[in-house]
Amino acid sequence: MDLAKLENYKENDRLEAKAAQGGLPRSIWETISAFANTEGGVIVLGAKERKDGTLEVVGLCDADRMLDDFWNAAHSPDKLSCCVMSDRDVNIESVDGKELIAIEVPRADRRLRPIYVNGNPVTGTYRRDHKGDYRCASNEIQAMYRDASDESVDTRIHENLTVDDLFAETIGSYRRSYELHHSAHAWTGLPDEEFLCRIGAAKVGSDGMVHPTSAGLLMFGEEWRIMAEFPHYFLDYRQELGADERWQGRITSQDDSWSGNVFDFYRRVFNNMKQAINVPFRLDENSERIDETEAHDALREALANCLTNADYNERRGVVFLWKEDGLCLSNPGGFRVGIEDAYVGGNSDPRNETMMKMFTLINIGERAGGGIPDMVKKWTSSGYGVPVLSEQVNPERSTILLPLVKESVGNDVGNVGNDVGNANSEAVTTAERVLRLVAGNPKISAQSIAAGLGMSKRHIERVMAGLRDEGILIREGGTRGSWVIAKNR
Numbered sequence: 001m002d003l004a005k006l007e008n009y010k011e012n013d014r015l016e017a018k019a020a021q022g023g024l025p026r027s028i029w030e031t032i033s034a035f036a037n038t039e040g041g042v043i044v045l046g047a048k049e050r051k052d053g054t055l056e057v058v059g060l061c062d063a064d065r066m067l068d069d070f071w072n073a074a075h076s077p078d079k080l081s082c083c084v085m086s087d088r089d090v091n092i093e094s095v096d097g098k099e100l101i102a103i104e105v106p107r108a109d110r111r112l113r114p115i116y117v118n119g120n121p122v123t124g125t126y127r128r129d130h131k132g133d134y135r136c137a138s139n140e141i142q143a144m145y146r147d148a149s150d151e152s153v154d155t156r157i158h159e160n161l162t163v164d165d166l167f168a169e170t171i172g173s174y175r176r177s178y179e180l181h182h183s184a185h186a187w188t189g190l191p192d193e194e195f196l197c198r199i200g201a202a203k204v205g206s207d208g209m210v211h212p213t214s215a216g217l218l219m220f221g222e223e224w225r226i227m228a229e230f231p232h233y234f235l236d237y238r239q240e241l242g243a244d245e246r247w248q249g250r251i252t253s254q255d256d257s258w259s260g261n262v263f264d265f266y267r268r269v270f271n272n273m274k275q276a277i278n279v280p281f282r283l284d285e286n287s288e289r290i291d292e293t294e295a296h297d298a299l300r301e302a303l304a305n306c307l308t309n310a311d312y313n314e315r316r317g318v319v320f321l322w323k324e325d326g327l328c329l330s331n332p333g334g335f336r337v338g339i340e341d342a343y344v345g346g347n348s349d350p351r352n353e354t355m356m357k358m359f360t361l362i363n364i365g366e367r368a369g370g371g372i373p374d375m376v377k378k379w380t381s382s383g384y385g386v387p388v389l390s391e392q393v394n395p396e397r398s399t400i401l402l403p404l405v406k407e408s409v410g411n412d413v414g415n416v417g418n419d420v421g422n423a424n425s426e427a428v429t430t431a432e433r434v435l436r437l438v439a440g441n442p443k444i445s446a447q448s449i450a451a452g453l454g455m456s457k458r459h460i461e462r463v464m465a466g467l468r469d470e471g472i473l474i475r476e477g478g479t480r481g482s483w484v485i486a487k488n489r
Contacts, residue, residue: 223260
């Protein structure tokens with residue numbers, strides 16, 4: 001952020017101002033914990049919030065001494081469980097002749113979380129939402145500890161079950177898909193029990209017998225058996241395309257007309273959601289109609305991503321919505337690598353790694369960390385808006401929105417067509433491409449735009465800042481609001 005323009009900012013879920021006139025504020029450690037356990041943020045010491053919400057620079061009496069006090073406390077485990085800031089994250093700045101301290105708190109690696117204060121994770125763990133810092137409940141803390149482990153959570157063996165307790169029809173369906181892609185592989189001829197062990201759906205337990213893993217139970221079990229081990233398990237798909245009815249189609253795991261497991265849910269939902277994708281008339285080399293596009297591959301990736309990254313120990317379950325403006329895929333649990341890193345790719349870290357392996361074995365999903373970037377590329381290349389990743393806390397959920405609106409923005413910024421986001425189009429400036437994406441999705445983030453255009457987030461932020469300075473791009477509603485393009489630009 002540009003501290004010289006601090007008075008143009010307001011506090012939000014990633015910015016906190018503290019006057020610090022009486023020395024280092026005690027509440028600073030709660031805010032550091034909150035930022036580190038969420039998406040990171042910036043703390044400015046030497047500024048205060050006015051009644052209208054804008055910020056005022058008040059300066060610090062002795063910034064050097066306060067900086068020393070800060071580092072002495074930050075490195076004390078009695079104050080902060082782990083110091084996630086480095087020297088480059090904390091700096092003394094001068095604005096209008098007044099000294100400030102800017103502290104950039106990064107999102108903590110999942111292996112370090114929870115970041116807590118005063119030596120007590122139960123009472124000292126905080127997170128950040130649009131209302132400010134809040135103390136985490138026990139279930140949030142437990143979820144952080146689960147995610148901190150390097151062992152995939154879906155490898156747990158359920159010794160109270162046998163592979164005979166899994167749903168044979170689902171196993172058969174999966175094996176047919178596997179054989180379609182691996183017709184000559186040695187695993188195709190294995191008995192079910194041995195095959196399930198090879199793909200991670202079953203393991204030998206302490207009793208020497210073969211039992212389902214959590215991955216096997218979730219993928220191939222029946223809903224009532226799954227719920228015995230995961231009491232909050234719930235999968236929900238709804239088609240909401242009109243205002244007259246609450247929904248036009250619904251699939252839930254609690255419908256006893258089918259198995260209710262993850263794999264069958266995926267197949268049912270994909271067959272429904274794919275109907276939202278427009279398929280242009282094209283013929284292959286044999287003059288046969290091509291029925292799928294890259295958008296279909298993107299949808300498969302997005303569905304698999306949500307199902308394999310869901311925290312099945314948490315409430316509210318997996319919810320997929322087909323709405324008029326897009327396909328909304330939401331699961332309990334945050335993005336383990338953070339949203340910005342997810343857009344960049346290259347670091348695969350699924351919450352349920354074994355389930356992800358099962359999908360990739362049948363050519364669904366990506367284990368190499370390129371899944372999200374590949375999904376974005378394929379969806380936008382089909383002419384749709386840039387997919388938007390978002391995260392919420394309390395309760396913690398991750399969401400992927402696949403816009404169904406074709407990229408066109410009307411007379412204000414010109415026709416976009418299927419070439420929106422094409423970074424190779426030299427005739428269209430970056431600013432114009434940014435405006436086109438904003439017009440198609442007013443809630444789009446800078447990282448989403450950067451992903452769609454194949455540019456760095458920092459560059460896009462500079463372009464958007466310039467558009468704001470010129471009065472072309474207007475922010476309404478703060479961090480949780482939306483963008484507006486000035487009509488008289």
